[in-house]
Every structure is written in C-alpha cells, then in structure tokens.
Amino acid sequence: MNALKVIMSRRSIRQYKKKKVSKEKINQILKAAMYAPSAMNYQPWHFIILNKREDIDHLFKINPHAEMILKAPLAIIVCGDLKTEMNIDYLVQDCSAATQNALLAIHELGLGGVWVSSYPNKDTVEGIKKYYEIPENIVPVSIISLGYPAEEVKTEDRFNESRIHLNKW
Amino acid sequence: MNALKVIMSRRSIRQYKKKKVSKEKINQILKAAMYAPSAMNYQPWHFIILNKREDIDHLFKINPHAEMILKAPLAIIVCGDLKTEMNIDYLVQDCSAATQNALLAIHELGLGGVWVSSYPNKDTVEGIKKYYEIPENIVPVSIISLGYPAEEVKTEDRFNESRIHLNKW
Numbered sequence: 001m002n003a004l005k006v007i008m009s010r011r012s013i014r015q016y017k018k019k020k021v022s023k024e025k026i027n028q029i030l031k032a033a034m035y036a037p038s039a040m041n042y043q044p045w046h047f048i049i050l051n052k053r054e055d056i057d058h059l060f061k062i063n064p065h066a067e068m069i070l071k072a073p074l075a076i077i078v079c080g081d082l083k084t085e086m087n088i089d090y091l092v093q094d095c096s097a098a099t100q101n102a103l104l105a106i107h108e109l110g111l112g113g114v115w116v117s118s119y120p121n122k123d124t125v126e127g128i129k130k131y132y133e134i135p136e137n138i139v140p141v142s143i144i145s146l147g148y149p150a151e152e153v154k155t156e157d158r159f160n161e162s163r164i165h166l167n168k169w
Numbered sequence: 170m171n172a173l174k175v176i177m178s179r180r181s182i183r184q185y186k187k188k189k190v191s192k193e194k195i196n197q198i199l200k201a202a203m204y205a206p207s208a209m210n211y212q213p214w215h216f217i218i219l220n221k222r223e224d225i226d227h228l229f230k231i232n233p234h235a236e237m238i239l240k241a242p243l244a245i246i247v248c249g250d251l252k253t254e255m256n257i258d259y260l261v262q263d264c265s266a267a268t269q270n271a272l273l274a275i276h277e278l279g280l281g282g283v284w285v286s287s288y289p290n291k292d293t294v295e296g297i298k299k300y301y302e303i304p305e306n307i308v309p310v311s312i313i314s315l316g317y318p319a320e321e322v323k324t325e326d327r328f329n330e331s332r333i334h335l336n337k338w
Contacts (some may be wrong), residue, residue: 003277006172007201007270027328032176034270036326037284043327048334060193060206089289092258093311097284100205101176104273108172115206115257115266120258134338156202158212159196165217167224169301 005093006108009155013112014068016147020051021074025109029146032105033078038094044085045098048132048140049076055132059116066116072145076102077118077128084138088107092119095141102144112149118142174302175277178324182281183237185316189220190243198315201274202247207263213254214267216236216306217309217326224301228285228312231311233283233294241314245271246297251306261288264310283317287311 001009030047037123038044050056051074054058078099080091100116106113119125119141128140170178199216207213219225220243226240238244247268249260268284275282287293288310297309 001172003170003172003175003273004197004201007274008204010204012206017262028173030333031328033243034329034332035177035179037179037181039286043329046332046334048336048338050336052336082241087289089261090286092261092267093268093288096262097269099262100266100269103206104172105176117208117262117284118261119262120256122335130277132337134296150258159200160212163203163215164199165215167217167219168301169215169217169307 003085006104010107010153011148011153012114013136013151013153014114015149016072016112017150018073019148020119021134021147023109023112028109029102029105032104032122033098033102036097036101038093039085042085044080044091044094046081048079050075050077058131063116063124066143066145068114069116069145073147074103075138075146076144077132078142079134079138079140080146082139088139091139092141099142099144106146111146113144113146113169115146170277175273179273179276180322180324181283182202182320182322183283184318184320185241185281186244186319190280190316193237194280196272197278198274199284202267202271205263205270207266208259211254213249213260213263215248215250215307216239217248227300231300232255232285232293235312235314237283238285242316243304244315246301246308246309247311247313248303248307251308257308259299260308261310264272274313282313282315282316285312285314286295287295
C-alpha cells in the first residue's frame with residue numbers, strides 16, 4: 001500500500017487470530033522500527049520479543065489496561081538505553097518514533113497491533129524491568145500487542161482544521 | 170511507494186530547493202500527523218505552519234542547532250495541549266508519533282524533512298512560546314524543517330540484531 005494510505009487506515013487492533021507471526025515478518029517490523037529517526041542518530045532502542053504465552057500474559061499482571069495482550073500471539077517491548085541517549089525525554093521521543101514505524105509496518109504486513117503504555121507509569125516500568133530481567137540503564141517506553149487481526153475497526157475522519165495555525169498561534 | 174519502502178528510505182533532509190510546497194501537500198502532511206495513535210485517543214496535537222521567511226528564520230535564533238531552517242521554505246511546529254492530555258510524558262509520545270507520521274508523508278510526497286528538537290530544552294520551548302504567541306497550556310514538542318530536497322542522503326543499513334532480545338533481556 002501507498003504509505004499515506006497505510007498511515008490513514010491504521011487503527012488500534014485488540015482482537016487477534018491464533019495464527020503465529022513468522023520470524024521474517026517480525027524482523028521486518030523490527031527493521032522498520034530501527035529505521036526511525038533519533039536525536040543525534042543515536043538509535044538508543046532495544047526490543048524484547050515475547051512469544052511465550054506466560055511471558056506475554058505477565059504484561060497484564062503489570063499493566064491492568066493491557067487486557068488485549070491475553071489474546072495476542074506476540075508482544076514487543078520497546079526500550080531505550082540511557083547509556084546511549086542520556087536525556088530521558090529524547091529517548092522517549094526516539095522510542096515513540098520507532099514504535100510508530102513498527103505499528104505502520106504491522107499494518108502494511110496484514111497484521112494488526114496496538115500501542116500499550118509503559119513509561120512513565122512507575123509500577124509498569126519497574127514491573128517490566130524486574131520480570132524481564134532488564135538492566136538498570138534500560139527504560140521500557142512502550143509495548144506493542146500484535147497478531148493477525150480478528151476485528152475490523154472503521155476509520156474515522158481525524159482531520160481537524162481547528163488544530164492548524166499559521167505563522168503565529 | 171509501499172509503506173515499508175517509505176519507512177526504510179526516509180532520511181533526514183537538510184538542504185532544500187526554493188520551490189514552494191502547495192497547500193494541498195501541507196494538508197496531506199498534517200492529515201497524516203493527525204492519524205497517529207495517541208493515549209486514550211485524546212489527539213492532543215496542534216500544528217503551527219510557518220511559511221513567512223522571518224517567522225521560519227526566527228527558529229534558528231531560538232535553537233542554534235536549527236541552521237537547516239534558514240534554507241527551508243516551510244516549517245511546522247508540532248505542539249501538544251496539556252488541557253487535552255495532562256500527562257506531559259504521554260503528550261510527548263503522542264506528538265512524537267504524529268511527527269513521525271508527518272515525516273513519512275513528507276517523504277512519500279517527494280519532499281524532504283528533518284526532525285528538529287524542541288522539548289525538553291527550556292530555552293527553546295519558552296522562546297517558541299513567546300515569539301509564536303502560544304498559550305500557557307501548549308507545549309512545542311518538535312519542529313519539522315521541510316521542502317523539496319536539494320540533497321540525496323544515502324540509506325545506511327540500520328538493522329541491528331544485537332538490539333533484539335527474546336522473552337527475557
């Protein structure tokens with residue numbers, strides 16, 4: 001699909017088929033994430049792929065908003081390394097751009113996914129770090145729940161002219 | 170172009186032709202930004218389009234890293250509204266996803282752009298708020314410098330297997 005069409009038809013998908021996602025597709029998603037821009041091109045991201053039921057489901061124990069994860073055959077924790085990017089706010093922006101690239105790649109590949117929050121919720125961040133054995137300098141910024149879509153979510157018109165300002169606010 | 174190709178061939182473009190960007194293309198870029206996901210679907214973003222030389226150039230006075238802006242026919246300040254999203258860290262993630270969508274749309278449309286930092290640099294944020302007459306509750310998160318590309322930047326291989334972890338770190 002044309003990139004504009006992918007951007008505008010992407011929706012958050014929370015229901016998934018049981019079908020597994022191939023390693024090739026996972027690598028394409030992670031590659032897309034790694035092609036995001038980053039401050040000073042530091043590329044501070046790391047990705048934890050979860051494909052074991054128990055490890056995926058544990059995210060719901062840590063983040064009670066992550067119920068969709070219980071049906072997902074796959075999840076990705078997008079992390080940033082504070083040794084590579086020492087400024088937490090740039091690190092969050094870099095990892096957010098990487099997350100968005102991954103979500104677009106997921107949609108382009110015929111899969112569906114949703115951005116689940118992690119940072120800055122302290123319980124979620126610390127819970128993830130402990131269970132998934134993440135080093136001190138690594139911040140889990142976001143979680144992606146994904147799989148083959150088992151629901152269709154209609155596209156709504158989001159263009160909002162009142163949000164556009166010219167030269168001054 | 171296929172979305173994966175757009176994601177992987179996008180590079181930061183800092184040199185621009187003098188040719189103006191049409192209003193139609195600007196609206197497509199902003200529409201793409203507005204189709205980003207956001208926490209709770211709050212869509213807290215606002216966009217200030219700068220097309221007047223003086224107003225574009227002023228960004229360089231505020232952010233000395235923004236030299237590329239002096240040659241850009243257009244700039245966009247991506248802002249977030251703290252009345253719509255009260256958590257600054259979610260606001261930054263939402264605006265980062267919107268910025269990335271805009272950069273991909275820019276590339277798809279045959280234009281070139283680069284993500285210029287604003288938040289959390291206090292001088293940049295306060296300088297922008299003052300000059301562009303931005304209300305107190307609005308945070309300028311990022312700046313996009315853009316135009317028709319006058320340089321070609323080679324794609325580097327960014328896929329890095331050492332950044333991938335399975336089930337535990």
